[in-house]
Amino acid sequence: MTELTEITIVKETLEELYLEKKNSAIQIAKKFGVGRTAIYNKLLKNNIKIRSKSEAVKLYWDNLEDHSVRSFKHTPEQIEKMCKYQNKPESIKRKKRQANHLNSIEMISKRVKIIKEKFNDPIYREYRSNIIKKSYTQERKDRISKKLKGKPKTEDHKRKISIGHKGLEHTKETKKKMSEFHLRPETIIKYRLLMEKKWEDPEYRKQNTGLNHSCWINGDSFKPYTYFFNTALKKKILKRDNFRCHFPNCQRKEDLCVHHIDFNKKNCTPINLLTLCRKHNIKINYNRKYWKLYFKKLNFQRLGIKNSLEPFLEVYCY
Numbered sequence: 001m002t003e004l005t006e007i008t009i010v011k012e013t014l015e016e017l018y019l020e021k022k023n024s025a026i027q028i029a030k031k032f033g034v035g036r037t038a039i040y041n042k043l044l045k046n047n048i049k050i051r052s053k054s055e056a057v058k059l060y061w062d063n064l065e066d067h068s069v070r071s072f073k074h075t076p077e078q079i080e081k082m083c084k085y086q087n088k089p090e091s092i093k094r095k096k097r098q099a100n101h102l103n104s105i106e107m108i109s110k111r112v113k114i115i116k117e118k119f120n121d122p123i124y125r126e127y128r129s130n131i132i133k134k135s136y137t138q139e140r141k142d143r144i145s146k147k148l149k150g151k152p153k154t155e156d157h158k159r160k161i162s163i164g165h166k167g168l169e170h171t172k173e174t175k176k177k178m179s180e181f182h183l184r185p186e187t188i189i190k191y192r193l194l195m196e197k198k199w200e201d202p203e204y205r206k207q208n209t210g211l212n213h214s215c216w217i218n219g220d221s222f223k224p225y226t227y228f229f230n231t232a233l234k235k236k237i238l239k240r241d242n243f244r245c246h247f248p249n250c251q252r253k254e255d256l257c258v259h260h261i262d263f264n265k266k267n268c269t270p271i272n273l274l275t276l277c278r279k280h281n282i283k284i285n286y287n288r289k290y291w292k293l294y295f296k297k298l299n300f301q302r303l304g305i306k307n308s309l310e311p312f313l314e315v316y317c318y
């Protein structure tokens with residue numbers, strides 16, 4: 001066969017058929033009564049570039065005269081058969097199993113890990129960002145935002161987002177944007193109303209008070225103060241601290257109260273006491289470890305006491 005083709009097909013005819021008329025290799029092979037591979041070999045020998053698969057597919061759809069293939073529709077009998085198959089309990093179970101497997105935390109975190117590793121490469125990051133910049137024009141963004149506005153996210157969607165965002169840090173610009181958004185009066189009012197609605201529900205109140213509260217430490221706040229923590233001592237401490245709040249970047253002179261740095265109500269030595277405004281005294285109850293160390297250091301620096309004296313100063317007043 002190969003010998004025959006070498007004789008019959010000349011380079012010029014090949015170029016005419018393949019490049020100008022844009023016939024496929026199979027069509028040419030049919031004309032000459034040979035196999036497809038023989039034509040490919042001939043093309044390679046004559047230094048003619050073979051089309052890629054995507055190019056070939058595009059050509060096929062462009063040259064298609066009979067459009068019945070494009071608007072292909074299943075017959076009603078076929079549709080009935082397919083529906084029967086899809087509604088089988090076995091196939092439904094299989095679909096559910098597949099979905100559960102794909103949406104499990106392990107699988108999502110695996111996928112996220114692969115993507116994060118890819119994005120650590122600066123070349124890949126640039127490549128992806130260029131694609132996104134090209135494809136997401138302003139018009140398209142507006143269209144998407146219009147469609148998604150006011151649509152609540154499902155619980156599953158939220159869970160996936162939270163897994164994807166784990167371990168990532170916001171840039172300074174986004175932090176600034178977020179803080180600006182959260183300090184708008186509209187958002188403040190909106191979230192306050194939402195919280196009020198939530199607190200009206202008795203079950204929500206049960207879940208977020210008392211033993212179930214995230215800051216519950218053996219009912220510490222209900223324990224009484226000692227006899228030594230009286231108004232005279234408080235006045236002394238306020239005078240020492242120039243009647244102002246000592247939280248970083250806060251200098252309020254109203255609504256002041258005296259704070260136990262140690263979070264121990266029985267430890268009333270003056271080094272363990274500091275004046276704070278009411279707002280910051282509440283804020284400190286979150287992330288207690290950090291604030292304990294921070295104010296300890298601050299008081300030692302302010303009052304000019306060396307760290308070596310620390311163990312002797314932790315005297316408990318009962």
Ligand SMILES: [Zn+2]
Pocket residue numbers: 245246247250251252276277278279280
């Ligand atoms: Zn303050």
